[in-house]
Amino acid sequence: MEVHDDNLERFGVESFEHGIALHPISIAEARVIRDRVLSAGGPASRSVYPCDDAPDTLHLGAFVNGQLAAVATLCYEAMSATSNAGQWRLRGMATLEGFRRLGLGKRLAEACMAHAADRSSTLLWCSARVATIPFYRGLGFQEQGQSFQLLEYSDEAYILMRRALP
Numbered sequence: 001m002e003v004h005d006d007n008l009e010r011f012g013v014e015s016f017e018h019g020i021a022l023h024p025i026s027i028a029e030a031r032v033i034r035d036r037v038l039s040a041g042g043p044a045s046r047s048v049y050p051c052d053d054a055p056d057t058l059h060l061g062a063f064v065n066g067q068l069a070a071v072a073t074l075c076y077e078a079m080s081a082t083s084n085a086g087q088w089r090l091r092g093m094a095t096l097e098g099f100r101r102l103g104l105g106k107r108l109a110e111a112c113m114a115h116a117a118d119r120s121s122t123l124l125w126c127s128a129r130v131a132t133i134p135f136y137r138g139l140g141f142q143e144q145g146q147s148f149q150l151l152e153y154s155d156e157a158y159i160l161m162r163r164a165l166p
């Protein structure tokens with residue numbers, strides 16, 4: 001993992017090992033960041049996902065000096081009705097604007113991958129905003145199919161992205 005030392009110095013954080021922590025968070029905490037980053041003034045329903053309450057769903061947060069700065073949610077959900085079991089969906093990836101490009105999103109996604117891999121996962125997938133394709137490609141995801149819209153969440157274009165897990 002590349003550590004962006006210059007960026008981290010802005011927060012008085014020496015390195016990922018000193019000052020940055022990843023740990024499970026509540027749905028409410030995840031929704032606070034989703035509201036600010038992903039919903040952008042839209043209705044609160046945009047920050048509510050069907051899988052949020054499922055017992056095997058994981059909500060993870062990245063904290064910088066104790067402040068929640070980025071979130072990710074991992075749900076046990078197949079990519080399509082005909083998909084095999086063992087597929088997990090990454091949702092609600094969001095990093096507060098002032099904390100981007102520090103490696104928080106990457107760290108969260110990697111932790112979600114490890115969590116899924118530990119549970120015999122074969123595939124991790126997401127509906128990615130097209131603007132974030134480079135972020136997901138950097139994590140080993142590849143696009144599948146054509147872009148589409150999810151107007152219940154935003155006006156942006158989305159595309160399915162998938163990554164095989166060992």
Ligand SMILES: CC(C)(COP(=O)(O)OP(=O)(O)OC[C@H]1O[C@@H](n2cnc3c(N)ncnc32)[C@H](O)[C@@H]1OP(=O)(O)O)[C@@H](O)C(=O)NCCC(=O)NCCS
Pocket residue numbers: 002037038070092093094095096099100101102103104105106107127128129131132134135136138
């Ligand atoms: C996408 C998002 C979650 C990335 O979070 P982040 O904490 O800034 O990501 P990281 O710092 O871990 O970035 C890891 C790598 O992804 C790439 N990356 C991240 N954001 C990128 C962007 N906007 N465009 C291109 N590449 C990007 C970079 O290669 C980066 O590594 P590098 O800076 O060392 O080259 C964040 O930009 C965000 O919250 N965006 C708005 C909400 C959103 O679109 N979420 C995704 C919904 S599908």
